[in-house]
Amino acid sequence: MTINSLTKAILAAASAMALAGTAAAQCPKTGGTLTYLYHPEPTALSTVATSAVPVAIVATKIYESLLTFEGAGMTPRPGLAESWTVSDDQKTYTFKLRQSVKWHDGKPFSADDVKYSIEKVIRPFMSRGRVYFGDVEAIDTPDANTVVFRLKAPVPYFLSVFQPGETPILPKHILETIDTSAAGPIRQSSLMRQPVGTGPFKLKEWTRGSHVILERNPDYWRKGYPCLDQLVLRVLPDGAARAIAMESGEADVAPMSALPEAEIERIAKLPHIQATKEGAEALGPNMWLEVNLREKPLADVKVRQAISMALDRSRIVDVIWYGQGTPATGPIVSGNPNFYNKALKPYVYDQRAANRLLDEAGYKRGADGVRFRLSQHFLPYGETWVRLGEYIRQELGKVGIAVDTKSVDLAGWLKAIYTDWDFNLTSTFSHNYSDPTIGVQRTFISSSINKGATFTNSMGYRNARVDELFAKAARETDKTARKAQFDEIQQIMHDELPVIFLVELSYTSVWNKRVHGLITNGISMYSSWDGVWKD
């Protein structure tokens, strides 16, 4: 037996054991109601029209995708698909679907549902649909339990597309009754408010402004699951009130930074509470100072480097975010085990060096000590961002950059940054997702310089090498080569600073210790929670 075949044998045995384990597995305890808190209230119970956090947390308990995922690195596991095979040229993906799966209204689930959801809804109308399924030539359904995706070219991240929050499988028999030719009717369809899914929980009651109750799906395909009887989302708009509800034990879970940063530390120390930053690796929020590169002085890389050195990332994390984050080094967050370039170091806080660079770049201080003036917008997401804006103004002021801060609401901010490009600096953040082609590429490639598209390349950043590397990596089937391509991208961006990378924010989830089984993968709050149980 060669080492290789030995490894294979061990792996096979291990996976057989894992499968056997799954078959024998059962809930340590069945029953009970889990209450979690969030604000804002979800606007729909499906992630088709929006992937906002509150929607995704609740919708993923109702709708499922072909796969589920395990671990921070998001290893694909069976979901609605029992098994799958990939052809040698990596252009054909064949999924064997689970039999005897039923929709919440009792109708049987089949391959037609998969084909219909992706072709009629996800690809045309989900915001990342074209990225995910743009290279799909055809979806075949040779029988009721088989779906075959034929791709025009290999898509290296194709399996990670089938996450429950990203590609929910919807019921064809209901979609057929609505007009799927435009976004409007789909957004207005009853499916968004009265969901019919295959997941472990189904909607019992939604009282707007107050709560959503999901109840156990008695016909769930995974026998003996879910463990809980009910899942209740309570909408509590005030951050302090949410913290109090966790403290008093009225609520069980505050997922994904549902508590204000200022409260998390205090609540996490309570004896009945557990808090973790784990379980959000595959979202990877990355916060930066977006810069308008179209005009001087920000077009000058030395100026950007100087700004980068003039800001103290540790202080931003500690003081403004109450420790909820780590200094950022580049476009890919360090929590992503598959793609992060470990060689990168964050810019060191050194105002003297910043001053020197600005002098070298030719921006001497005037009589009033000011080198030049910049405008700054801050992301209108609340207090924290205002404080960040104040901190940036203060630090840049010390190196001779006068900053005028502008305060606008979200719609005004989006228009100024992404439609009018009328800004110098603005704070913002973006999600990495589990694969950089999905989450990182769109911000930095030159083809996303489009007026009016939100959260894209508002900087006007163009680098032919970066474009080329992203294009290659989107097709690269060799894992090592692909990692090398992303490493180079990260190195270039670290040096060139198309934006000033500041902080990898962390989502801290907080729960009462009587709750178990919450953290299972890199996007745990978007998992189905079928195995979550309560003492």
Added chain:
Amino acid sequence: MSPTLTFIVRRLVQLVPVVLAIAALNFALLHLAPGDVADIIAASTGGSSVEFVEELRRSFGLDRPLYEQFFIFIGRLLVFDLGWSHIQQAPVLELVAERIPATLLLMLAAIVVAVVVGMLLGILAAMRHRGWIDGVLSVLALIVYATPQFWLGLMLIVLFSVTLGVLPSGGMMTIATQMGWLARAADIGRHLVLPSLTLGLFYVALYTRLMRASMLEVFTLDFITTARAKGLSETRIGFVHAARNALLPVVTLAGVQIGHILGGSILVETVFGWPGLGRLVFDALLQRDLPLLLGVLLVSSVVVVLVNLAVDVLYGLLDPRIVQK
């Protein structure tokens, strides 16, 4: 027709142009701000293409000229159609109808707390004029008046929910438990205590001061002297003879302040997670959900106008001379 009825009908007819004018003004003001709901929706999907945003705009009718949008809006209003909320993905009328009972309940409870408690404390303070009770009440009123509502709400939660554990910290009812209507009413009542106190206490302070001043003025009038001469007890004079006459300014002010209380409910509803209109309007504003915002503002203005009408009628009952004039 009785004069009261004529009065009510005339006021109701006047309501139509007032409400339409309010709607037109709101529409114009809200469209002055840059950016629209399509941007917000596109942003909530975490980045999207220009085509996607344009497609949204087209399907919402936001690509039409503003005057066209305005006439569509007014035309719908005339048939009581408040439009569609693109953010909430539901008809505006349905959303508002769902929320209005909660807000009315909260407002009513707060007004009752404010007027009843304010009146009683005011009478008490006036009857113990310059005594220690008067002093203590005046200082307390001043403190409550100066306390921010959201902070007062949080402190009440800390005291009654966390420390004492006797009242729920938020929400309108116990979720996910079945109970009979009587138990349900009691449950809602328990949930109502803290928010209505928070919202009402500010006005308690106001009405205490007002009632006190009004009472002191009434005490100088001849009929009080007559009552005293008849040998009536001070308690009877204060509560029966003086109070009814001193109440008019309080009722007037309460009527004027309905709109204010509706505004204050935004904060209180936020702190207590109370599912009412205040929060709906706040969320709508942040998300540039104009149809919803316009709908809530319109319904609120109708509520304010109607409540003012009710106050005027009540005024007539307290002092019949007013209507007959």
